[in-house]
Amino acid sequence: METIEQIQQDRRQVALDKMRAELEGKRGQQYWRTLEEVMQTPEFEAWFEDEFPNRKEIFEIDRRSLLKFAGAGLALAGLTGCRGVFLPEEKLVPYVKAPEEYVSGKPLFYASAVTLAGYATGVLVEQFEGRPIKLEGNPDHPASSGALDSMSQAEILNFYDPDRSQNVTTGGDISTWEAFFREAGPKVAAGGVGILVGALTSPTAARLLSRLQAKGAKLYSHEPAGRANVTKAVAAVTGKPGVPVYDFSKAKVVISLDSDFLSRSDNPGALVYARQFAKARRVLGEKGEMSRLYAIEAAAGTVGAMADHRYAVKPSEVYGAGCALANALGIAEPAGAAPANIAADLGAIAADLQKNRSASIVVAGEHQPAEVHQLAFQINQFLGNVGQTVKFVETPEFTTGYGSVQDLLADIKGAKIKTLLISNTNPVYSAPADLKVGEVLSAATAVAKIHHGLYFDETAEVADWHIPMTHTLEAWGDARSFEGTATIVQPLIAPLYEGRSDIEVFSGLLGEPKGGYDLVRETLTSKGFGGATFEKAWREAIHNGTIPNSASATLAMAGGAAPLPAPVKSKGMEVVFAPDPTIFDGRFANNGWLQETPKPLSKLVWDNVVYMAPSDAESNKIAMDDVVLVKTAVGEVEGTAFILPGHAKGSVTIHLGYGRTAGGTLATLSGVDGGGFSAYKLMSSSNTCFADVTITPTGKTQYLSTTQGHNPLGGDRIPDHRDVIREATLEKFNAAENKREALMVGHSMEQEEIKENNLFPEEVFEWKGEQWGMTIDMNACTGCGACITACQAENNISVVGKEQVSRGR
Numbered sequence: 001m002e003t004i005e006q007i008q009q010d011r012r013q014v015a016l017d018k019m020r021a022e023l024e025g026k027r028g029q030q031y032w033r034t035l036e037e038v039m040q041t042p043e044f045e046a047w048f049e050d051e052f053p054n055r056k057e058i059f060e061i062d063r064r065s066l067l068k069f070a071g072a073g074l075a076l077a078g079l080t081g082c083r084g085v086f087l088p089e090e091k092l093v094p095y096v097k098a099p100e101e102y103v104s105g106k107p108l109f110y111a112s113a114v115t116l117a118g119y120a121t122g123v124l125v126e127q128f129e130g131r132p133i134k135l136e137g138n139p140d141h142p143a144s145s146g147a148l149d150s151m152s153q154a155e156i157l158n159f160y161d162p163d164r165s166q167n168v169t170t171g172g173d174i175s176t177w178e179a180f181f182r183e184a185g186p187k188v189a190a191g192g193v194g195i196l197v198g199a200l201t202s203p204t205a206a207r208l209l210s211r212l213q214a215k216g217a218k219l220y221s222h223e224p225a226g227r228a229n230v231t232k233a234v235a236a237v238t239g240k241p242g243v244p245v246y247d248f249s250k251a252k253v254v255i256s257l258d259s260d261f262l263s264r265s266d267n268p269g270a271l272v273y274a275r276q277f278a279k280a281r282r283v284l285g286e287k288g289e290m291s292r293l294y295a296i297e298a299a300a301g302t303v304g305a306m307a308d309h310r311y312a313v314k315p316s317e318v319y320g321a322g323c324a325l326a327n328a329l330g331i332a333e334p335a336g337a338a339p340a341n342i343a344a345d346l347g348a349i350a351a352d353l354q355k356n357r358s359a360s361i362v363v364a365g366e367h368q369p370a371e372v373h374q375l376a377f378q379i380n381q382f383l384g385n386v387g388q389t390v391k392f393v394e395t396p397e398f399t400t401g402y403g404s405v406q407d408l409l410a411d412i413k414g415a416k417i418k419t420l421l422i423s424n425t426n427p428v429y430s431a432p433a434d435l436k437v438g439e440v441l442s443a444a445t446a447v448a449k450i451h452h453g454l455y456f457d458e459t460a461e462v463a464d465w466h467i468p469m470t471h472t473l474e475a476w477g478d479a480r481s482f483e484g485t486a487t488i489v490q491p492l493i494a495p496l497y498e499g500r501s502d503i504e505v506f507s508g509l510l511g512e513p514k515g516g517y518d519l520v521r522e523t524l525t526s527k528g529f530g531g532a533t534f535e536k537a538w539r540e541a542i543h544n545g546t547i548p549n550s551a552s553a554t555l556a557m558a559g560g561a562a563p564l565p566a567p568v569k570s571k572g573m574e575v576v577f578a579p580d581p582t583i584f585d586g587r588f589a590n591n592g593w594l595q596e597t598p599k600p601l602s603k604l605v606w607d608n609v610v611y612m613a614p615s616d617a618e619s620n621k622i623a624m625d626d627v628v629l630v631k632t633a634v635g636e637v638e639g640t641a642f643i644l645p646g647h648a649k650g651s652v653t654i655h656l657g658y659g660r661t662a663g664g665t666l667a668t669l670s671g672v673d674g675g676g677f678s679a680y681k682l683m684s685s686s687n688t689c690f691a692d693v694t695i696t697p698t699g700k701t702q703y704l705s706t707t708q709g710h711n712p713l714g715g716d717r718i719p720d721h722r723d724v725i726r727e728a729t730l731e732k733f734n735a736a737e738n739k740r741e742a743l744m745v746g747h748s749m750e751q752e753e754i755k756e757n758n759l760f761p762e763e764v765f766e767w768k769g770e771q772w773g774m775t776i777d778m779n780a781c782t783g784c785g786a787c788i789t790a791c792q793a794e795n796n797i798s799v800v801g802k803e804q805v806s807r808g809r
Contacts, residue, residue, distance in 0.1 A: 104129075111138055111545030113479055113487040114152045114472050116584065117223055118199030118397055119143070119268035120479035120487045121152050122545045132156060132473050132492040134793055137271070138545045143481035147271045149264035150789035151584060154593045157793070158454070158471060159496075163590055163664035165456050165468035166497035177500065180450075180467055181508050184419070187448055188509050191216050192418030196408055197502070198425040199223040201396040201480035204516075204523040208506035215510075218417070220408040221399040224430040224586075224680070225265070225579040225656065227366060229689075231395050233373035236562060237381075238555040241395045244363075244377070245269065245483045248276035251361040251389045253352050254293045255325070255379075257372055258318045258365035260301040262782045263600075265579040266366050268482040277306075278780035283733065290730050290779070294349055296321050296342065297365075298576050298690075299611065299653035300646040302600050302782045309349075311342045312613075312648035315576045315690035318368060320567035322375045325362075329353060331382055334375075334564045358384040367578060367689050371564050378564075381557055393552035396480035405431050406685060412444050419448045421509070422459055423502050424469060429458040429660065429678070430585055432685040433635040438462060452505055455590065457663040470499035476516030477501055478523065484552025488520065488541050573616075575632065575693040576653040577679055580608060582785070586657035590664030592799030593792050595674070599655075600783045602642060603708040606674030606802035609642035610695070611653040617643045620695060627700040630654070632691045635681040640702045652695060654679040672703070674802040705806040727778075 108127045113120040114135070122141020126134040135156055139146035158164075168175045187193070195209065195217055213219055227243065234242035246261070246269070248254065254277075260266035262274045280291035295307035298315040313321055323336020324343070328350035338346055353360050360383055364376040380390045403411075405427055411417050420441075428438040441449060441462045451463035460466045474496065477489035500508075507514045514522075521538065524530070529547065530537030541547050579585055582594045589595070596605050610628055622628060626641045630652070639654065647653065659678025660667040669675035684691060728736075791797065800809045 107133075109136075110490060110492060111140075111488075111543060112473070112492070113138075113141070113489050113545065114155050115201075115479045115489075116151060116264065116268065117226055118201045118399070118479070120201065120481045120489075121148070121268075121271065122481070122487055123148065123152065124545075125473065125492050127492050130493060132159065141481070141487065141545055142483060142485050142551070143269065143272060145272055145275055147275060148786060148790070149271060149784065150582065150597050150786045151264060151588060151594060153786060153789040153793055154588065154591050154597075155472065157591050157593050158588070159473045161590060161664065163666075164454055164471070164497060165460075165466065165499070167468065168498060169456075169466045170464060175465075177467070177498070177508075180465060181513070184450065184465075184509060185511060187419040188212075188215075188217075188511075190418065192416065193217040193509075194220060194408060194411065194417040194420045196220040196222060196405070196420065196422045196425060196427065197399060197402075198423075199226050199397050200399045200502075202478050202503065203480070203486060203527075204478050204503045204519050205506065206398040207523055207526070208503055208510065208519070211510055212506060218408075218411060219399075219402045220404065221402040222405045222425050222427045222431065223399075224688075225367070225584060227268075227395075227397070228400070229368065229370045230366060230373055231397070231400050232370040233377065234392055234395070234555070236370070236374050237377050237557050238392050239558050240555055241397075241400045242392045242552075242555045243395050243482070245391050245393055246273060246276075246361055246363060247389050248273050248291075248361065249279045251280060251359060252289075252291050252356045253360040254291060255349070255353070255360070255362040256293065256295045256297065256303050256307070256365075257322050257362065257376055258297045258299075258315065258368050259363045260297075260303050260365065261363055262302045262306065263581055263784060265581045265584055266301075272482075274782055274784070278777075278782075281779040282777065283730065283779070288730070288734070292352065298574075298648045298651050299578060300601050300644055302581075302784060304646070305601060306782060309345070310646075311339070311345075312646060313339045313342070314570050314574050314648055314651045316568065316570045316574055318365075319372050319375065320569075322362075322364075322372060322379075323564075323567050325349065326375060326379050326382075329379065329382060331378065334566045336567050353383055358388045360385055361389050367576075369687070369689055374561065375564055377557070378561075386557055392555040392557070393484055394555060396482070396484045396552055405435060405437065409435060409437065409440050412440060412447060415446070417444075417447055419450070421450045421452065421505075422463070423452040423505065424454075426453070426457050426459045426586070426663075428462060429662075430656075430680055432683040432688060433681045434684050434686075452502065454499075455663045455667075458661055461662055467505065468497055468499040470495050470501045474499070475501040475504075476520050477503060478520050480550075480552075484550065486547040486550040487545055488547070490542060491516075570650070571692065572650075573693050573695060574651040574690050575630065575682060576651060576690045577683055577688060578653060578655055580655035580657040583657040586660060586663075586667075589657055589660050589667035592666055593789050595666060596792075596799055596805060597785045597788050598707045600785065601646075602644060603706045604642065605705050605707065605805050606669070606676075607640065607704055608655040608658040608676035608679070609704065610639045611642050611644045611647055612651075612695070613647040613649045614643050614645060615649050616652075616695075617641065620697065622695070622697055625701045625703055627698045627702050629694075629696040629698055630682060631694045631696070632682040632684070634684045634691075637677045637679070637681050638698060638700075639677045640704055642704065651690075652693065654682070656680065669802075672803070674705075703806070705802045707805065710808050 109124045110127060112125050113122050120143060122138030122144040124136045124138050125132045135148060135153055137144035137146045137148040168177055168180055195212065199221060209219060230243055231241040234244065262270055262277065264270045283290060293307045295304040295310045296313055296318060297304045298313060304310045317339050320336045321338050321342055323334050324338035324346055327335060328346045362376045362379045364372045380386050431437040449463040450465040451460040452467045452469055453460060454469045456466055472489055474491045474493055476491060478486055479489060480486050501516050503519050504516055507519055525534060581599050582597045583589050598605055610630060622641045624641065624643050627638050628641050630637050630639055656679050658676030662668065682691065
């Protein structure tokens with residue numbers, strides 16, 4: 001007699017066979033959104049036709065669950081107004097004469113910047129009567145050009161988050177800043193000070209930390225999704241730590257070596273690169289040209305989705321594929337062997353590059369090892385792209401020369417550190433598992449540990465002192481963009497809680513406590529900014545959002561770089577570690593807007609998963625929603641499988657940022673509510689890009705919430721057979737006399753109105769004026785999801801939680 005598990009497995013196998021039969025031999029302009037839609041299961045048909053899917057579960061919701069998310073929303077809106085209950089009241093003076101530019105009911109906009117992993121993106125902050133309510137891109141900022149990504153859009157919700165750290169604490173008790181500096185001052189003076197920070201580009205922070213270093217402090221840096229491999233590779237070819245800057249608008253051919261350069265979670269220049277790429281892809285008028293994109297990647301990302309030619313390979317095969325491409329171009333070393341699915345096309349790809357010398361780009365993924373980046377740089381130099389579509393500049397990160405977490409742990413064990421400040425980084429959670437940072441810090445009872453952060457997180461739990469950090473919208477500061485331009489960060493409101501910025505803390509430790517405003521101005525005056533007209537130059541910089549002529553210096557490629565190693569042949573199943581496209585490395589895990597922003601391609605919310613190819617799922621007898629055991633040399637976790645068509649065979653992808661145990665109400669969700677699992681438990685310090693892995697089914701299941709199949713055409717029980725997608729090849733479009741016909745091949749020319757869908761099916765009055773429709777240029781849209789987060793911010797759309805999203809809310 002079969003067990004329930006065997007029966008379920010048999011049904012899954014039948015479903016997979018049915019899906020394969022449905023897709024067998026089909027090519028061309030056919031589209032589907034979910035695997036269930038392909039298989040046309042009875043469950044999918046019932047869901048498709050039902051106006052209120054899962055209504056049975058809706059009636060089973062208990063009162064407590066119904067009010068839980070509504071209560072969180074009320075707390076988010078209401079607690080921000082309770083400052084006077086917990087903090088000393090300060091005198092407020094009403095307007096006697098309103099500011100000249102103020103008009104009641106109309107917003108004001110101020111230029112500022114938000115940072116991610118140290119890099120600044122210029123923003124315009126919309127403010128109503130003293131409160132910031134919305135962020136937009138600054139059109140005059142080189143890292144924004146008027147656009148903004150979803151994580152930057154959601155910073156406004158972080159700012160008003162009631163889970164933010166609100167008080168100075170020591171030993172779990174509320175204290176004061178005065179008490180903290182009274183205790184910290186003598187410790188700093190006694191020596192043995194260590195300071196661990198995230199990636200920083202702030203000129204003011206650089207100035208203050210260098211002064212602390214001169215007084216004997218040891219400096220370290222930890223950025224889990226940072227650019228260490230990039231700067232290392234640039235240093236190898238130029239002699240100085242640097243970063244590449246690309247111009248995709250001039251590139252006719254782009255080769256991506258596992259790069260997601262269109263996503264802000266992968267590249268700090270993504271907003272500008274996306275606009276440049278769209279410009280090169282957009283056909284204007286009746287004839288045009290389009291750039292070609294070849295993507296060689298392990299995980300299915302936004303670049304792969306936009307690619308004209310995509311090749312799915314295992315992460316360790318990316319370097320070998322790049323070496324084989326270099327060989328096909330005429331670069332002899334290192335010799336590489338391309339995976340079978342690329343080998344046949346290598347000659348054509350190389351010929352395309354040769355044909356477009358000085359007008360092409362080869363770009364490597366930020367998380368790829370340094371040798372992949374160095375190989376890409378050498379190919380660009382060989383093709384004459386350097387100085388045309390590619391340039392190198394000095395890195396805006398001054399923390400690249402600091403010690404690593406490994407160096408810090410060695411110094412702690414060697415009793416060289418007596419006082420440790422950890423500012424705006426969370427190594428207990430996000431450091432590779434083999435370093436065991438939490439265990440080392442907990443055991444170091446002789447070290448006075450201070451944590452400075454926006455939330456009371458996993459690192460704060462092992463610290464002796466926790467001091468709250470200000471949000472970027474409530475503090476003065478400065479930072480540099482991806483190509484080095486300096487930006488002034490100005491506050492829009494007084495701090496909601498008792499936070500202080502990093503530069504204010506560094507200043508206090510120097511024994512010279514000052515406000516951020518004075519510290520930033522001191523930095524500028526020390527560099528001679530503005531000269532005798534400093535005040536005028538200062539006002540212009542504040543107004544425009546940037547410091548003029550402050551971009552990083554250009555670096556030239558030099559000879560003598562060490563030879564690249566030979567590719568290593570892949571052995572077995574591998575796992576790719578990638579920053580999450582919505583919550584990044586985990587720092588946005590408490591942001592409901594981002595948790596509810598569907599991830600590109602999978603449209604998953606509230607969880608991370610184990611992405612795998614359908615063939616790997618079949619061979620391992622794994623179905624969607626199955627819980628699997630993922631094991632590497634340093635650790636193991638249980639995660640839910642997600643079968644993703646297009647994923648590379650022989651590998652799985654896991655996003656970072658989930659599995660939090662501290663850091664806020666939403667960050668610490670688990671089980672059926674979401675929260676996922678921590679990929680850092682699988683990561684080794686020897687390779688933070690990918691690792692060998694084994695995948696084993698556990699026999700358990702965990703439901704996932706994805707919007708992939710939501711709101712299908714015709715899902716309102718009214719048949720809709722109208723054609724929505726219009727596509728044509730560039731060759732056919734340019735050759736056709738009637739451009740409309742070129743886009744209508746295989747489609748109906750006339751699209752009649754479906755009157756049953758109208759709110760007023762009977763014509764009430766005749767309208768002969770203009771009517772408006774909406775079209776999306778899929779040559780330009782990258783699927784980043786920024787429009788979704790912007791819509792939530794603009795329209796104050798509620799966060800509903802994983803369960804309600806799965807019901808289609």
